Amino acid sequence: MNNKNPKSKIRNLLLPWLDAIAITAWGVLMLRYWLTNKLNLLIHPNYIWFVVLTGISLIIIGFLKMQELWQRRRRDVTSNSPHISLFPPGWGSALLLTTAILGFIITPQVFASDKALQRGVTADLLGSTRVKPQAFRATVRPEERSLVDWVRTVNVYPEPDTYTGQKVKVQGFVIHPADLGKEYLFLARFVLTCCAADAYPVGLPVKLQDNQERYSADSWLEVEGQMVTENLAGKRQLTIAATSFKKIPQPENPYSY
Amino acid sequence: MNQLNNGFTLFLSLLVEAMPFLLLGVFFSSLLLFFVDERKLVEKMPKNPLLGALVGSMIGFLFPVCECGNVPVARRFLIQGVPTPVAIGFLLGAPTINPVVIWSTWTAFRDQPEIVVLRVVFSLAIATIIGYVFSFQKDLNPIVQPAIARYMKFNPPAPPETKRRGKPYQEQEAMVPNILQSGTYILGGKAGIPLRIDANFVPPTSNSTSNKPLADKLRLVVDNSIQEFRELGGIMVIGSAIAAAIQILAPRELILSLGAGPITSIVVMLILAVVVSICSTVDSFFALSFASTFSSGSLLAFLVFGPMIDIKGIGLMLSIFKPKTVFYLFALAAQLTFVFTLFLNLHVL
Numbered sequence: 390m391n392n393k394n395p396k397s398k399i400r401n402l403l404l405p406w407l408d409a410i411a412i413t414a415w416g417v418l419m420l421r422y423w424l425t426n427k428l429n430l431l432i433h434p435n436y437i438w439f440v441v442l443t444g445i446s447l448i449i450i451g452f453l454k455m456q457e458l459w460q461r462r463r464r465d466v467t468s469n470s471p472h473i474s475l476f477p478p479g480w481g482s483a484l485l486l487t488t489a490i491l492g493f494i495i496t497p498q499v500f501a502s503d504k505a506l507q508r509g510v511t512a513d514l515l516g517s518t519r520v521k522p523q524a525f526r527a528t529v530r531p532e533e534r535s536l537v538d539w540v541r542t543v544n545v546y547p548e549p550d551t552y553t554g555q556k557v558k559v560q561g562f563v564i565h566p567a568d569l570g571k572e573y574l575f576l577a578r579f580v581l582t583c584c585a586a587d588a589y590p591v592g593l594p595v596k597l598q599d600n601q602e603r604y605s606a607d608s609w610l611e612v613e614g615q616m617v618t619e620n621l622a623g624k625r626q627l628t629i630a631a632t633s634f635k636k637i638p639q640p641e642n643p644y645s646y
Numbered sequence: 647m648n649q650l651n652n653g654f655t656l657f658l659s660l661l662v663e664a665m666p667f668l669l670l671g672v673f674f675s676s677l678l679l680f681f682v683d684e685r686k687l688v689e690k691m692p693k694n695p696l697l698g699a700l701v702g703s704m705i706g707f708l709f710p711v712c713e714c715g716n717v718p719v720a721r722r723f724l725i726q727g728v729p730t731p732v733a734i735g736f737l738l739g740a741p742t743i744n745p746v747v748i749w750s751t752w753t754a755f756r757d758q759p760e761i762v763v764l765r766v767v768f769s770l771a772i773a774t775i776i777g778y779v780f781s782f783q784k785d786l787n788p789i790v791q792p793a794i795a796r797y798m799k800f801n802p803p804a805p806p807e808t809k810r811r812g813k814p815y816q817e818q819e820a821m822v823p824n825i826l827q828s829g830t831y832i833l834g835g836k837a838g839i840p841l842r843i844d845a846n847f848v849p850p851t852s853n854s855t856s857n858k859p860l861a862d863k864l865r866l867v868v869d870n871s872i873q874e875f876r877e878l879g880g881i882m883v884i885g886s887a888i889a890a891a892i893q894i895l896a897p898r899e900l901i902l903s904l905g906a907g908p909i910t911s912i913v914v915m916l917i918l919a920v921v922v923s924i925c926s927t928v929d930s931f932f933a934l935s936f937a938s939t940f941s942s943g944s945l946l947a948f949l950v951f952g953p954m955i956d957i958k959g960i961g962l963m964l965s966i967f968k969p970k971t972v973f974y975l976f977a978l979a980a981q982l983t984f985v986f987t988l989f990l991n992l993h994v995l
Contacts, residue, residue: 408876419662431659436666436753443666450868457865481880488661488883497655504652507898583754585659586889586935 404479405458411482413451414489419444421493429642430497432584499643500579502564502606505590531555531616536578537645539627540591549618549627557629560611560637561592563604568622572597574604576612576629581644588644594621595629604634611635653894660886660935664928667750668878669871671927674746676870678708680863688726695731699777702732703739703770706747716740721966725797730786731777737963738979739773741926741953742766751949754930755937761946764990768950772982776975789971791964878925885924889935901939908991911944912984919952926953943991951983 422428423441432440531552534542536559543552561576569575577592595612596619597603604610612631619628687708692698706716720737724730741747743766755761780789787795892901905911915936924932929952933945955963955976963972 408872411876412872415665419665422662428662430655432663436663439666440662443669446669450872453868454872481876481878484880484883485876488658491654492658495651495654497658498648498651500652500655501648503648582757583934584663584931586656586663586893586931587754587937589938 400478402462404482405454407479407482407486409451409454409458411486411489412447412454414486416444416447416449416451418489418492419447422497426641427497429644430499430585433581433646436583497585499639500585500588502562502577504588505564505577505579506566532558532613535559535645536561536576536592537580539593543627549616549625552616552627553618555616556613557616558611558613559593559629560609560640562609562639562643563606564590564592565606569594570621571603572599573619573621573628576610578645579643581646591645593629594619594626595631597631604636609637609639611637649894653890656893656935657886657890660889660931661883663753664750664882664886664931665879667746667753667927668882668925669875671746671925672871672874672878673867676867676874680867680870685726688723688728691728691732693729695729695781696774696778698729699731699735699774699781700770702728702735702777703773704743705732705736706740706742706744717963717966721794724786724790724966725794727798729781730783731781733777734780734975735773735777737773738776738954738975739769742769742950743773747926747930747953750927751930754934758937758942761942761949764946765949768946768983768986769953771986772950772954772979775982776978779978788968790967794966878927882924882928885922885929885932888922889932893935905936905940905944908941908943908988911941912947912987912991915940915944915948916951916980916984919948920956922952922956924952924956929953941991943987946990947983947987950987951979954979 419440422431423437423444428437428440532555534557539557539559543549559576561578564575564577566575573594573596575592576595577590579588579590581588595614596617611634612629613633613635614629614631617628617630619626621628687705692701716737719740720733723733723736748762748766751762751765752759783789786798790798903910904914915933922929922932930949933948936948937945960972960976963975967975
């Protein structure tokens, strides 16, 4: 692989460094997300260990490669001829490195009401088939159920009257879907199965009393009240009749699982 | 601006979730390239076409390669005289039917286990059927590239019983990496012997570690992993960007109306499967981002057809087969996927 062309010689010397740097950068990015608690915003907690392990492995691989390149820097034997690919040499690593740099600059954000509306929140959101019951604890007191627990329970026993009068105390963020009247708001949480790509909103409508303040979209609330059945968008729907609202800060981990 | 940031978050989450699986996939495939003796495997292949196709599509369990690693291996299978149905079955089945891909699909579709099971079942069925169909083509000359046909004509594979067992160590040593190494090959001019044009694969004699074959092998494993990781990683970045962009930019009504139709949803996903050359190890995360809007059948169509054929795969397959053959493979796989998943959409899910 003696390249007479000085340009391609430089390329052959630099490209392996690009590979090593891109790989190391991704390792560092993953560990950074982990250490700054941002991984929660991206993936399901079950896989955090896997990402951390990958981050460490990538850093090790990157450093091994750099060490090797450094040791043989005087010899021009590192010509990395193109692998099977759609890309010209260097593009794969360049893309990886660019994304890693973007990842350092731009902070991932918590999905909010705009995303929920885009994913499709309607008053009959409860019909969502994607929320499947997981381990049920039979003895749970109604007021100890989280918002997601409620939605799961209702998916199993959909008759809203079953729950009439039960006490509720749940936390979530506010959405104002177009088809809900002014005296209602929708309290929601995002549920993650795998990663942010499949985050989908679930929640329950909340009925406000006349004298109650209207909260703006995306504010986080703790709502206390009782369950009632309301007729919303032509459908009988389990609704929280709120007795008290408390503004709460956005939880450190805003997603449910 | 907010939309843009949502899109970026989605894009990043796809990458962060998929990257570990990609690394695992390339590491496994690199490891096995250097440590598994393919020759013994070749000798054990069944002669019955149907059984051969079935076994061929399950070899992926031994070689967890994704669609970029399997073409070179399938080519060497053919050159070594493995029956055609086995090679075709492997070509189409291996990228899906392997532990890493099954695990990543399970990760993505934990709450829809039927997707995971059906992905395996459909891929296995389609790979076996197509492998069986190709078993009726006894003469390989009309379907493979002339260079391969010529090579096979002048170097007929030795019948299995005459093969010597217990080759000298060095010979085996030299053979295994060359046979299994995924990478760039050209079929050399004279005898059509596959020539590796990968300079990374330096013979171990060139430095002081030559008497430590294990350390050397490990270094080659790391080098090969890096090569595959950067290529497939680059493709994954583009694939994730496309998925995120569609989520954010495409009008919701359009996506909903396309995704709900039993036929349109499958057609759209089949097209996406061809266009988005995302690696099979991580394509389930791509599909996942459509899970709330597209029918389950169409998601399966993407997951089954994508690994078999995509833009990058076509280029690779043309290095083995004539264009006509690639077209047949392509059309058969697409039609079978369409029929299977449409049945699912209309009658089951």
